[in-house]
Amino acid sequence: MMSGRQVRVSFVIPLLLAAGACVPEGGAPKAANAVPPVVSPAVPAPQQPAPPATKITTDLTAPRITTGTATYRCGNGGTITIQNLGTSLRVVGQEGAIEEFAASPANQSSRYQAVTHDAIVIDGREALVMKRGSTPQTCTR
Structure with a gap:
């Protein structure tokens, strides 16, 4: 019985000591490799030009310009034509x-509202049509 406990303790103690050695007292992590890489001073490293900086600008205040016309089939068997x-x-x-939204x-370019308080939400190939006083219906291209 005693030898089984000694075997378990003999595995646990070195693991705890190794884990404790990895954590510095100051709280900052230790470097994984403290030895700097060996570089031959006789052969200079080839200089490559830096790639040009690419700046991506997204203007969320400007609406997307997507014009087009699509016909949607609605759940009640009818169809509507939407010109974006x-x-x-x-x-x-x-x-x-004809109604303007x-x-x-x-x-933005997915939610639209008419003066009559009717609304349309476009999501991919679907349009959710909400008319005042009736149940919203999904129409599909």
């Missing part, structure tokens, strides 16, 4: 009624 004008939508309903808020 960039900052607004023109929607032609089943009966031929402005981006809401103005700096």
Whole structure:
């Protein structure tokens, strides 16, 4: 019995000592390799030009300009045609009624609201159409 406990303790103590040696007293981590790499002073390292800096600018305040027309089939069996004008939508309903929807808020391109408080949310190939006083319906391209 005693030899089994000695074997376990003999494995645990060196592991704890090794872990304690890795943690410095000041709290800063130790370097993994304190020896600097050997560089031959006779052969200079080849100089490569630095790649040009690429600056990516994303202006979230400007709406995306995507114009186009798509026809959507709705859950009630009807269809609507949506013309995307960039900052607004023109929607032609089943009966031929035309309604204008402005981006809401103005700096995005997925949520639109009409003066009548109707709203449309475009998400990929789907449009969620919300009419005042009726259940929202999903229309698909």
